Amino acid sequence: MAKRVVIVGGGSGGTILANDLDPHTYEVTVVSASASHMFQPALLYVAMRGAPAAIARDERGLLPSRVRFIQDAVAEVDLTAQTVMTAGGERLPYDEVVLATGILTDPGQIPGLAEVNAAIGDYHSTAAQAQKLWRQLDAFRGGTIALGQASPVCKCPPSPLEGVLLAEELIRRRGLRDKTRIVYFTPYPRAYPAKPMDEIVAPILAARGIEVMPFFDLDRIDPATRTLYSIEGDQIACDLPIVVPPFIGADIAYRPAEVLDASRLVVTDRQSLRVKGVEHAFAIGDGTNLPTSKAGVGAHLEAKTVAAALAGRPAVFEGRTNCPFDMGHGFGTFVVGSYTAPVVKSPPTRWKHFMKMAFARLYWLELRGWLDPVIDVYFRMTAPKPAP
Amino acid sequence: MDTTTAPRTLVDSRGSSCPGPITDLALAYRRSKVGDVIELWATDPGVRPDVQAWAAKTGNEIVSMEDRDGKIVVVLRIAKR
Numbered sequence: 001m002a003k004r005v006v007i008v009g010g011g012s013g014g015t016i017l018a019n020d021l022d023p024h025t026y027e028v029t030v031v032s033a034s035a036s037h038m039f040q041p042a043l044l045y046v047a048m049r050g051a052p053a054a055i056a057r058d059e060r061g062l063l064p065s066r067v068r069f070i071q072d073a074v075a076e077v078d079l080t081a082q083t084v085m086t087a088g089g090e091r092l093p094y095d096e097v098v099l100a101t102g103i104l105t106d107p108g109q110i111p112g113l114a115e116v117n118a119a120i121g122d123y124h125s126t127a128a129q130a131q132k133l134w135r136q137l138d139a140f141r142g143g144t145i146a147l148g149q150a151s152p153v154c155k156c157p158p159s160p161l162e163g164v165l166l167a168e169e170l171i172r173r174r175g176l177r178d179k180t181r182i183v184y185f186t187p188y189p190r191a192y193p194a195k196p197m198d199e200i201v202a203p204i205l206a207a208r209g210i211e212v213m214p215f216f217d218l219d220r221i222d223p224a225t226r227t228l229y230s231i232e233g234d235q236i237a238c239d240l241p242i243v244v245p246p247f248i249g250a251d252i253a254y255r256p257a258e259v260l261d262a263s264r265l266v267v268t269d270r271q272s273l274r275v276k277g278v279e280h281a282f283a284i285g286d287g288t289n290l291p292t293s294k295a296g297v298g299a300h301l302e303a304k305t306v307a308a309a310l311a312g313r314p315a316v317f318e319g320r321t322n323c324p325f326d327m328g329h330g331f332g333t334f335v336v337g338s339y340t341a342p343v344v345k346s347p348p349t350r351w352k353h354f355m356k357m358a359f360a361r362l363y364w365l366e367l368r369g370w371l372d373p374v375i376d377v378y379f380r381m382t383a384p385k386p387a388p
Numbered sequence: 389m390d391t392t393t394a395p396r397t398l399v400d401s402r403g404s405s406c407p408g409p410i411t412d413l414a415l416a417y418r419r420s421k422v423g424d425v426i427e428l429w430a431t432d433p434g435v436r437p438d439v440q441a442w443a444a445k446t447g448n449e450i451v452s453m454e455d456r457d458g459k460i461v462v463v464l465r466i467a468k469r
Contacts, residue, residue: 151418152411187414189441194408195434215445217414231418231469232446262419270403291404291412319403339403342432 002027005310006084006094008074008252010037010059012367013285013299014100019369020307023066029092030063031084033073037062038127039363041296044159044326046130047123048166050138053131062367074101076253079278096280098306099266101250101287103155103294109246110150112221116241119223123163124155124244136240137170142179143239145171146228150218151246152187153263155286155294158325158335160184160244161191161201165328167242168208182209183236185216185228194343197335204327204348218243247294249287265289270339271316273305282306290319292339297322300366300375320379324356332356334382341384395423401430402459409435410442413464417446420466425451428462435460 003026007014010032018030038056045051060069073087077097084092105125107117121132147164154160164184171180184191184205191205191212192198205212217231221241228236228243249264259267259275266283267276270290275281284302286294301320309315319339325348326332332353337343365371399416401409409430416426428439436453439462443450447468454461 152414188408188410189438189445193410215442217418263415291401342434 003095003310004093005029005096005098006031006092007098007100008077008084009100009102009250009285009287010034010063010069011100011102011285011299012296013303014098015059015062015367016300016303016369017098017100017284017307018063018067019367020303021310023064026310027068028066029068029070030059031070031072031074031086031092032059033071033087035059035071037367039360040124041156041324041360043123043125043127043130044162044166046127047121047133048137048163048170050134053127055127057364062364074250074252076255078255079259079275079281080255082280094280096282096310099275099281099283099287100285100299100303101252101266103153103247103249103265103286104251105245106248107150107243107245109248110218110220110243112223113150113218113243113245115223116221116226116243117245120241120243122243122245124159124247133242137167140171140176140180140240142176144181144183144237145240145242146183146185146236146238147242148183148185148213148216148218149187149244152217153247153265153294154244155247156323157193157293157295158323160186162326162328163242163244164210165204165208166326168210169328172208177209181211183211183213183238185213185218185230185236187215187217189214194335194337196345197343200333200345200347201327208328247286261289263289270319272309273302273315273317282309290317292319293321293323293335295321295323296363301379320384322379322382324352324359326353326356336382336384338384338386340386342387344384396425396427399426399428401428401432401435403431408432408438410438413439413442417448417466417469420469422466422469424466426464426466428464430460430462431458433460435462439464 037059042055076085107113121129149160192201268283268288285299305317323335331348333348401412451463
């Protein structure tokens with residue numbers, strides 16, 4: 001009898017895994033609250049460039065016909081009884097479960113942020129929120145813009161910097177640069193947390209006149225005055241606060257509850273990707289507590305690792321990152337590292353920017369596994385060197 | 389408060405280099421209160437200057453910082469929130 005594999009979540013990781021599993025060996029079910037699959041990195045361009053918000057496809061169409069797709073939220077995963085319960089009441093017993101649940105923005109964690117977020121929008125949640133932010137930027141005629149991340153847990157580490165660099169480019173192109181102060185705030189000691197990349201980023205920010213306020217861990221915002229206050233005791237008064245909200249894991253009940261950490265992230269073994277403390281359960285993508293970037297590349301490689309583990313092949317996730325980083329004005333780079341190879345300096349070029357934008361067009365093919373030979377070669381060619 | 393008896397939060401940041409151990413420390417700080425002790429484990433050598441800068445900025449105290457069993461162990465006491 002085919003093994004029953006239930007994949008909780010239909011984002012990048014869940015969809016890539018469902019496409020990879022052998023139909024003769026597995027009976028695969030994907031459960032996702034949404035019937036629509038969004039290409040999340042495009043939200044940056046909806047918010048900062050007014051790009052079209054048509055960045056989603058029907059999830060069913062991205063899965064092989066043999067995969068069962070259930071459009072429903074998951075209410076509970078019982079890792080002891082090996083069952084998944086949907087919000088609609090369907091009980092799904094499994095032989096193996098893969099938690100690919102992602103993370104959600106949670107502006108309510110910071111006093112005042114929910115109100116500011118509802119008014120200004122963001123580029124990490126929905127197309128409607130990104131369009132809202134674009135309308136704010138489009139109507140901006142000068143003053144102070146403060147942009148940064150509200151919490152150290154962040155989907156796509158370069159994305160707050162991408163936001164400030166693209167916003168600065170927009171303001172400059174519109175002839176508003178001399179009327180606009182732009183402040184980048186971050187809870188880290190410097191603009192980019194990994195020092196080698198900061199050596200690339202800091203001079204670019206300085207050259208574009210973007211002020212950096214490090215060690216600014218957002219404590220609260222006064223929506224009336226649009227003033228941001230940090231835990232460390234600093235403040236920024238601004239006209240347009242663009243805040244990357246804190247994130248939290250999906251609202252799913254687990255048994256045992258100890259598989260979640262304080263951010264509702266699934267506690268996951270960093271190499272085998274097995275959920276710690278239980279059997280027959282893996283976790284992939286943004287919803288894990290793995291000490292690596294929350295990004296599509298991670299979800300891709302983790303999905304391939306779990307596919308190999310289920311097939312009985314050697315499977316170790318090495319923590320590889322390859323985060324695309326748009327630096328504005330047509331330049332881009334990739335932040336590359338792994339568990340054993342610290343992030344290195346990677347200067348921006350037009351070619352890397354082209355690669356980032358080209359990949360965005362190929363995303364839907366990547367999900368189906370059709371680009372695997374090319375992607376495998378790319379990862380081998382660009383493998384970071386471990387620290388001596 | 390004595391650091392040996394105060395509530396101690398272990399933050400295991402081994403293997404993390406991007407965004408890095410300072411991410412985990414900042415998150416633990418957000419959840420801490422005055423008097424708490426945070427023990428941070430890291431393998432990224434960048435943690436040493438980062439933690440020193442962080443403590444200087446936030447007004448918190450580094451109780452100890454040492455290499456132990458292939459990892460860097462930093463013990464911090466939260467003095468200011």
